[in-house]
Amino acid sequence: MSTPAEDTVWFHAGLAAALFALDPAGCGGVVLRARPGPAREAWLTRLRALLPAQTPMPRLTAGIGDENLLGGLDLPATLRAGHAVLRPGLLAQADGGVVIVPMAERLTAGTAVRIAQALDTGEVEIARDGLAARLPARCGLVLLDEGEEADEAVSAALADRAALWLDLDTVRLPDLAAPLPDLDREAARACLDGMTCDEEAVGRLCRIALALGIASLRAPVLALRVARLHAALGGRRAVAEDDLAAAAALVLAPRALHRPAEPEPAETPPESETEPAAGEGMAAQDRVLAAAAAALPAGLLARLLAGQGPRARAPSAGRAGAASAQPRRGRPVGARPGDPRRGRLALVETLRAAAPWQRLRGASPGRILMRPEDIRIRRLVQRTETTTVFAVDASGSAALERLAEAKGAVELLLAECYVRRDRVALIAFRGREADLLLPPTRSLVRAKRALAALPGGGGTPLAAGLDAAAALAEGIRRGGRTPVVVLLTDGRANVSRSGAPGRAEAAQDALAAAKALAAYGTRALLIDTASLPQESARRLAAAMAAHYLPMPQADAAQLSRAVRRETAARG
Amino acid sequence: MALTQSALSRRALKPDPLPAIRAPATGTYPFAAIVGQDEMRRALLIAAIDPSVGGVLVFGDRGTGKSTAVRALAALLPPMRAVAGCPYACDPAETAGLCATCQARLPHGLPVQAVPVPVVDLPLGATEDRVVGALDIGRALAAGEKAFEPGLLARANRGFLYIDEVNLLEDHLVDLLLDVAASGVNTVEREGLSVRHPARFVLVGSGNPEEGELRPQLLDRFGLAVEVTTPTDLPTRIEIVRRRDAYERDAAGFGAAWAGEERALRETILAARDRLGGVVVPDAALEAAARLCLALGTDGLRGELTLMRAARALASLEGQRRVTTDHLRGVAPAALRHRLRRNPLDEAGSGARVARALDEVFG
Numbered sequence: 004m005s006t007p008a009e010d011t012v013w014f015h016a017g018l019a020a021a022l023f024a025l026d027p028a029g030c031g032g033v034v035l036r037a038r039p040g041p042a043r044e045a046w047l048t049r050l051r052a053l054l055p056a057q058t059p060m061p062r063l064t065a066g067i068g069d070e071n072l073l074g075g076l077d078l079p080a081t082l083r084a085g086h087a088v089l090r091p092g093l094l095a096q097a098d099g100g101v102v103i104v105p106m107a108e109r110l111t112a113g114t115a116v117r118i119a120q121a122l123d124t125g126e127v128e129i130a131r132d133g134l135a136a137r138l139p140a141r142c143g144l145v146l147l148d149e150g151e152e153a154d155e156a157v158s159a160a161l162a163d164r165a166a167l168w169l170d171l172d173t174v175r176l177p178d179l180a181a182p183l184p185d186l187d188r189e190a191a192r193a194c195l196d197g198m199t200c201d202e203e204a205v206g207r208l209c210r211i212a213l214a215l216g217i218a219s220l221r222a223p224v225l226a227l228r229v230a231r232l233h234a235a236l237g238g239r240r241a242v243a244e245d246d247l248a249a250a251a252a253l254v255l256a257p258r259a260l261h262r263p264a265e266p267e268p269a270e271t272p273p274e275s276e277t278e279p280a281a282g283e284g285m286a287a288q289d290r291v292l293a294a295a296a297a298a299l300p301a302g303l304l305a306r307l308l309a310g311q312g313p314r315a316r317a318p319s320a321g322r323a324g325a326a327s328a329q330p331r332r333g334r335p336v337g338a339r340p341g342d343p344r345r346g347r348l349a350l351v352e353t354l355r356a357a358a359p360w361q362r363l364r365g366a367s368p369g370r371i372l373m374r375p376e377d378i379r380i381r382r383l384v385q386r387t388e389t390t391t392v393f394a395v396d397a398s399g400s401a402a403l404e405r406l407a408e409a410k411g412a413v414e415l416l417l418a419e420c421y422v423r424r425d426r427v428a429l430i431a432f433r434g435r436e437a438d439l440l441l442p443p444t445r446s447l448v449r450a451k452r453a454l455a456a457l458p459g460g461g462g463t464p465l466a467a468g469l470d471a472a473a474a475l476a477e478g479i480r481r482g483g484r485t486p487v488v489v490l491l492t493d494g495r496a497n498v499s500r501s502g503a504p505g506r507a508e509a510a511q512d513a514l515a516a517a518k519a520l521a522a523y524g525t526r527a528l529l530i531d532t533a534s535l536p537q538e539s540a541r542r543l544a545a546a547m548a549a550h551y552l553p554m555p556q557a558d559a560a561q562l563s564r565a566v567r568r569e570t571a572a573r574g
Numbered sequence: 575m576a577l578t579q580s581a582l583s584r585r586a587l588k589p590d591p592l593p594a595i596r597a598p599a600t601g602t603y604p605f606a607a608i609v610g611q612d613e614m615r616r617a618l619l620i621a622a623i624d625p626s627v628g629g630v631l632v633f634g635d636r637g638t639g640k641s642t643a644v645r646a647l648a649a650l651l652p653p654m655r656a657v658a659g660c661p662y663a664c665d666p667a668e669t670a671g672l673c674a675t676c677q678a679r680l681p682h683g684l685p686v687q688a689v690p691v692p693v694v695d696l697p698l699g700a701t702e703d704r705v706v707g708a709l710d711i712g713r714a715l716a717a718g719e720k721a722f723e724p725g726l727l728a729r730a731n732r733g734f735l736y737i738d739e740v741n742l743l744e745d746h747l748v749d750l751l752l753d754v755a756a757s758g759v760n761t762v763e764r765e766g767l768s769v770r771h772p773a774r775f776v777l778v779g780s781g782n783p784e785e786g787e788l789r790p791q792l793l794d795r796f797g798l799a800v801e802v803t804t805p806t807d808l809p810t811r812i813e814i815v816r817r818r819d820a821y822e823r824d825a826a827g828f829g830a831a832w833a834g835e836e837r838a839l840r841e842t843i844l845a846a847r848d849r850l851g852g853v854v855v856p857d858a859a860l861e862a863a864a865r866l867c868l869a870l871g872t873d874g875l876r877g878e879l880t881l882m883r884a885a886r887a888l889a890s891l892e893g894q895r896r897v898t899t900d901h902l903r904g905v906a907p908a909a910l911r912h913r914l915r916r917n918p919l920d921e922a923g924s925g926a927r928v929a930r931a932l933d934e935v936f937g
Contacts, residue, residue: 069699086712112785116739117698123641128697130704130726133711160785163636205819209812218804221637223815228822351711355765358714371715448783 013174016046017183019167019253022232024053025191027101027143029228031122032165034107034157036148042174043147050101050145053186059100059142061093065109069131072117076132076351083369087133094121095138107146107157115158118144122164132351166225168257186236194235204230204242211251215259226254338379346380353379389487390426390443390479394472396492396532397433398463414454426484428475429453432468434461435502439471443479462504465496469516469547476525487526490549493533494540510539517547528552530565603821604828605646606835608639609814610805616888617798617908618647621734621776623846624887628797628880629755629777631740631788631912638802639814640780641738648693652840654732658685661724662731662771663692673771692733694726694775698742705750709765722769727760730775740779741786748792751777755795797880798905799912801925846890853886859897862935866906869931872913881909899936906932 023030037043051060069075070092077090093102102118104110110118121127125141146165148157162168205227212223230250234242338349340356357377364372427450429441441453469490476486496509500516520527527549531540536553544551552565608615617630632640656663657676664676666684676684696705707725714720726735735751737743743751754760760773777795781788793799805811821828863881872878882897884905889897911924 069701073697073699081711081715086716113698113742116742116785120697120738128695130697130700132701133703133708133723135704160636160782202816205816206808206812209815210808213806213808213811218635218806219637220639220804220811220814220818223811224818227815227819355709355711355714358709358711358718360718361715362718445786446784447787 011178011181012169012171013042013178013181014183015253016169016171016174017049018233018249019169020046020050021053021184021186021236022229022253023101023143023145023167024050024186025188025232025236026195026228027054028099028122028125028141029232030143030166031225032144032146032161032167034146034148034162034165034168035171036150036169037171037174038149041176041179042171045179046169046171047103047145049183054101055188059097060103061097061100062103062105063093065106067093067114069117072114073127073131074129074134074136074138076134078350078354081354089129089134089136089138091138092127092129094118094127094140094142097142098139099141101143101145103145103147105147105149107148107161108150110158110161112158112160115160119160119164122161133355163219163221166229166254168254170257184236187238190238191232191235194238194240195231197240198231198234199241201242204247207247208250208255212255215255217255217258219258222255222258226250229254339382340376340378341380343378343380349379349381353377355379388425388484390428390484392428392430392443392472392475392479392486392488394430394432394437394468394488394490394492395457396463396465396468396490397431397457397459397461399433399460414451428479429457430468430471430475431457432464432471433459435464435467435498437464437467437471439475443475443484462498463492463496463509464498464500464502465492465494465509465543466500466512466516467498468492469513469520470500473516473520473523473525476520477523480523485526487528488520488547488549490527490529490547491532492529492540492543493531494529494537494543495533496539513543514546517543517549521546521548528565602649602829603642603646603818604832604836605643605650606839607817607821607828607832608643608646609817610810611639611643611802613800613908614640614643614802616891616904617800618643618778619843619846619891620798620884620887620905621778622647622651622843623891624850624883625774625776627883627887629779629795631793631796631799632778632780632802633783633788633799634802635804636782638804640802641736644734644736644738644778644780645693648691648734650836650840650843651691651693652844653688653690655686656689656732658687662728662773663689663733664772665732671772671774692729692731694730694733694735696726696735696737696743696747698739698744700726700747702746702750703764705747706754706760706762707769707771708762709767720766722762722767724771725760727754727773727775728771731771731773733775734778735775736778737780739781739785740792741781741783741788745789748789752791752795793912794876796912798884798908800908801911842891845893846887849890849893849895850887853890853895853897855882855886855897859885859899859902862899862902866902866931866935867910869935870910870914870928872910877910877913881906884909903932903936 019033023033035043035046037046054060063072072092072094074089074092074095077088080088080090104118121140121142122144125139127138127140129136129138144161144165146157146161150156156162157165205223208223208226208230212226217223227250230242230246233246233249234240237243237245239246338352353373354371356379357371357373360374360377361372364374366372426443426445427441428439428443429450430437431440432438440457441450444450472488472490476488479486494513495506496513497506498504499508500512525547527547529540529544529547529549529551531537531544531551531553533540533553540553541551543549605615605618614632617632621627621630632643634640654663655666657666657672657679660673660676662673662676664672664684666686669680672680702708703725705725705727707723707728710719710721710723713723754773755775755777758772758774760771762769762771779788779792779796805814817828860882863878863885867878867881870877881902885897885901888901888905889895892901894901907925907928910928914924914927
């Protein structure tokens with residue numbers, strides 16, 4: 004190994020573990036991007052070893068409900084005590100410790116913001132099941148990100164609050180043997196108490212964050228905290244150059260949206276003359292910035308050169324838009340009298356119903372007399388939501404104005420879906436492949452952004468487009484929603500599944516893909532965007548059991564009316 | 575088994591039986607120390623001066639201090655006079671709006687005390703029974719009594735109800751809120767209870783639009799809607815981080831350093847409230863407001879009304895006794911941007927559309 008131990012990913016990860024262990028709540032959290040494996044286990048073991056022995060470290064399960072997350076009624080204790088007894092939820096149990104979140108990329112938006120609120124306030128507020136309480140919940144998160152796809156990333160709300168972002172996927176087994184930074188908790192704590200604050204350090208971290216294109220203000224705040232922790236780890240009572248460099252590398256660099264402009268100091272606005280000793284500061288600035296630049300994720304430059312953004316860690320990404328706070332089989336909206344064999348028993352409501360009658364029924368203390376009429380079951384509301392998947396032919400044969408019309412229709416529909424609280428997804432196919440430009444979302448903001456970036460031109464990989472739509476539709480169905488696929492094309496495929504050009508093979512593949520889509524029973528609508536109705540498009544529509552709609556003069560409003568008819572027909 | 579008045583008042587006087595209720599450990603960031611975000615601060619102050627403006631929605635980027643500002647406002651508000659021991663903090667000066675218990679006690683005279691203006695958090699995981707109030711299960715189990723335990727809406731009466739991440743609030747809770755926010759009365763009909771109590775509050779919501787849109791019906795309930803974005807200029811950013819850091823390291827010292835400014839701001843609010851009734855709205859301003867709403871095609875009269883009230887509160891805040899077009903200009907984006915018909919094909923944001931209309935109408 005040619006690189007010194009201090010420069011390896013694993014050493015950085017070990018350093019992050021020590022910093023986090025010193026002040027979990029202050030760091031907010033660690034985003035640990037790693038597949039399950041020895042590296043991840045070793046890191047977690049290391050963290051465990053660095054934390055004091057009795058530190059709570061509960062694991063959060065993916066589908067956790069509010070009762071277990073925030074807190075709820077402790078029924079046995081309540082019945083014993085004769086008054087409501089609170090059972091603290093996982094966040095309150097983790098007070099002073101660390102919450103491990105496996106598969107953090109799968110958290111629903113609702114769960115993520117509940118955790119985020121606890122991080123912000125250091126406590127959980129419980130207003131459930133007749134209980135009202137505020138419990139301390141100062142804890143840090145370890146967000147285990149196992150996302151495979153670019154659109155699977157940790158909820159932006161949580162990632163933004165986590166200071167340290169690590170990527171362990173490049174760590175090799177031999178690396179794990181290297182010595183890691185140690186933590187002398189007592190000494191570090193003592194240093195933290197008297198830590199002097201360097202005004203200039205604040206300015207420099209802010210400047211670097213801005214140079215790296217980081218919008219969120221939490222990043223420099225967290226970087227400052229990490230710089231202090233790093234100083235304390237080294238036994239210093241003042242933040243030094245090294246500490247800023249470490250903070251920049253661990254906190255700011257992984258969030259970078261772009262590389263700093265090469266002669267970075269030129270970027271600083273003229274107002275910076277308020278900063279003392281600007282000239283001397285610049286040289287130092289360069290060193291810290293260089294540390295940040297050195298820690299930038301590998302491949303960022305290549306992606307930037309290729310004209311793409313960074314991986315889905317941008318603040319706009321995350322599953323937030325795609326997640327739903329609602330469980331699959333309807334959500335409880337109170338309770339009603341009923342037979343528990345035909346619904347889930349609502350225990351608290353049942354007790355509530357029985358409670359007032361206990362005297363009258365002559366119950367002895369410590370016993371509760373139940374009658375069948377007391378029994379309450381959960382009232383669930385299940386509204387099957389529709390997700391409209393637009394598969395848009397953005398190839399050269401679909402003329403450019405067609406694309407503009409399709410964009411307009413999607414936006415119009417989105418505005419309607421938003422009123423109905425339905426969702427929209429957008430797939431575009433051109434050249435050799437299909438891209439999911441917009442995962443299912445209700446957000447107008449995200450949709451507009453995705454649409455604005457939709458390019459046109461190239462071949463027509465119709466089969467790829469249909470396959471992508473079918474796969475997405477299947478996922479939507481699994482999520483308990485009803486997919487409707489709207490295909491906008493002229494039906495003239497000329498790129499086959501293998502990506503090879505050639506009309507005949509491409510058309511055959513497209514028909515096969517269409518039949519596969521129909522086999523799942525997906526409701527579909529094909530809008531023929533050619534200037535004259537095409538036989539190929541009609542055949543395709545028949546194969547995918549779709550309504551066929553020639554729309555030579557398609558305009559956005561007309562299109563949206565047609566889709567509305569289709570989605571309304573499903574009921 | 576009807577709910578007795580005595581049960582209610584006893585309940586109110588009884589200390590809460592639940593454990594571990596404590597004040598936030600960290601104290602509150604002073605409102606006066608918030609850097610930038612002028613529109614958000616102004617909207618919150620307007621709501622504090624004239625609650626009839628109808629609530630504030632703060633939508634925008636992550637980490638811009640949305641909830642910090644709302645919580646800071648709570649600490650800033652001057653105390654109010656309320657009937658001692660009333661769970662709804664009834665206003666002794668306004669006998670028409672009293673709750674049933676206070677009505678009954680009225681002939682004997684109502685004890686009065688100064689209480690802080692309630693700023694009640696509606697947490698996302700809240701259940702219906704705690705929001706609207708329900709049978710007091712503890713009392714029911716222990717004593718077999720049927721007593722009403724007031725919920726969050728009762729506590730928020732005459733104050734603020736704050737919902738962070740309001741766009742993620744469950745639909746059935748939104749429905750409840752819509753009804754109560756419109757009528758100012760909370761009606762509870764459950765578990766054999768039948769209770770009506772006043773629940774007038776200023777709704778304050780915050781959220782991030784990337785996590786989902788807000789239901790239009792709820793959007794409409796907010797008088798003012800402000801959009802916050804992360805500041806991009808370096809000096810402002812440095813100042814924000816510097817103050818945040820100073821506060822985190824020594825909340826008490828930071829609070830003390832800003833206590834003077836906080837007091838001055840509190841007095842400004844009080845003075846503005848006193849002045850509010852005397853602020854004149856000239857016909858020209860009324861007409862200008864109407865023309866603006868017409869140009870923007872806002873639905874209903876609510877837009878005009880909110881615009882007028884907000885402009886009046888702003889004039890009062892600025893120490894003036896007459897509403898001018900400048901005041902209208904100052905509040906029009908917040909009062910109207912969420913009332914525009916959605917036009918998805920218009921790339922410009924709704925704020926820009928209001929600005930455009932302002933230029934057309936006011937020249």
